[in-house]
Amino acid sequence: MEFIIAAARGHLTPDDRAYAEYRIFSALGRLADHVTLVWIEFDHAPTAGSARRVTCLVRVASALGAVAVRRSAPLLSRAVDLAAARLALVAGDVLGGSPVSARAADRSSPAGRARRRSAPR
Secondary structure (H helix, E strand, C coil): CEEEEEEEECCCCHHHHHHHHHHHHHHHHHHHHHEEEEEEEEEEEECCCCCEEEEEEEEEEECCEEEEEEEEECCHHHHHHHHHHHHHHHHHHHHCCCHHHHHHHHHHCHHHHHHHHHCCC
């Protein structure tokens, strides 16, 4: 599996790249063996006022098909977590993966933990 990680605007540190690669690889779960290419692109776009938003676009090519997800958040790590959680769910549906791996990937992300805390009991 090959990872291509790029930034349309802004700068990516080696830690940013490593975090994105780890989270997306983990989100793919059992499908990772079938994936040939993962393209992760970040865009640090200014929004109204002085706030900035980071958009994380992930495209996955595999022998089973292709899938793409896009998520935005104020922080790069949050955008990656949201994209990874969505990718786990979508990849399971589109590429034939197990929904168990999707739940496990979502459970480990800060977004998944926050969602569980706020879920009605």
